[in-house]
Amino acid sequence: MKIVGIRAFGGPEALEVLDVPEPHAGPGQVRLRVRAAAVSPTDTMLRSGLQDMGGQEPPYIPGMDAAGVVDEVGDGAGWRIGDEVMALALPRSVHRGAYAEYLVAPADSIARVPAGIGLEAAATLPMNGLTAVQTLEKLALREGQVLAVTGAAGTLGNYLIQLAKEAGLTVVADAAEKDIHLVSALGADHVVRRGDDVAEQIRELFPDGVDAVADAAVLDEKAAGAVRDGGGFATYRGWNGEPGRGVMVHPIWVREEYHSGAKLDRLRALAEADLVSLRIADVLPAERAADAHRRLEGGGLRGRIVLTF
Structure with missing residues (x-):
């Protein structure tokens, strides 16, 4: 099968179109004929050698988001050949990443694609949607409480705002000038300027601090000051800082959601109800993965570039 793989870590040019043996579905598994794979910052980190591959041998296969058609079903998997599904992929697992023509996945890790949305969207x-779900579960805020979201114009920020509003929370979000309309349209109740002083700006609105911060911009201690005493702080890159004041830091790891097909199916329903918005920046053939990585690392994208196979 064709993959976009990495034989040696490096820049975007390290991505190569390669042929490797096809995987096959075992008991309790399905195989997807991948049609679309989203490109995310975790992919560029893997390509650059910033992730521990756990002894896995190259070629490494990036990609944590896939959508396609089930073409093999293992015993007891409960899916049918021809089902259109989306899946969270784990590049460091035995099944590897989504930049591939075929992806084997546990039957409980996938969900049907939202009706009328299309495979690319x-x-x-999966990855950022489940990351947002895990964030809200760990922060465990009650209806009416206040969540601040940094990096609000990005894909994760998009889902955090919309899922928080669906849960009845008040949302404060940051945005650059050019993104204020976008972030407001997602449902944010208050918008502050993006920047290193975001905590001070949030405190101007909520002098005692907000109930929790979801730090999608990875500002770490620069954002933690916005949390009230005893509140919660969600971090996405393993920050191990200590904010003090009784603030609880919640590391968010989407790999814990690998078998969360039921949660992914709820996201499907929310997308079908237009309560979660799916944004595509561009669609490129898989052979242009290096171009996709260059554009992502150049910054400024709103939505994901999607590779097609």
Whole structure:
């Protein structure tokens, strides 16, 4: 099968179109004929050698988001050949990443694609959607409480705002001048300027601090000051700082959601109800993965670039 793989870590040019043996579905598994794979910052980190591959041998296969058609079903998997589904992929697992013509996945890790959305858009939902779900579960805020979201114009920020509003929370979000309309349209109740002083700006609105911060911009201690005493702080790159004041830091790891097909199916329903918006920046053939990585690392994208196979 064709993959976009990495034999040696490096820049975007390290991505190569390669042929490797096809995987096959075992008991309790399905195989997807991948049609679309979203490109995300975790992919560029893997390509650059910033992730521990756990002894896995190259070629490494990036990609944590896939959408496609089930073409093999293992015993007891409960899916049918021809089902259109989306999946969270784990590049460091035995099944590897989504930049491939075929992806084997546990039957409980996939969900149907949202009706009327299309495979390219569906491929933007699993990783960041499940990351947002896990964030809200760990922060455990009650209806009416206040969540601040940094990096609000990005894909994760998009889902955090919309899922928080669906849960009845008040949302404060940051945005650059050019993104204020976008972030407001997602449902944010208050918008502050993006920047290192975001905590001070949030405190101007909520002098005692907000109930929790979801730090999608990875500002770490620069954002933690916005949390009230005893509140919660969600971090996405393993920050191990200590904010003090009784603030609880919640590391968010989407790999814990690998078998969360039921949660992914709820995201499907929310997308179908237009309560979660799926945004595509561009669609490129898989052979242009290096161009996709260059554009992502150049910054400024709103939505995901999607590779097609």
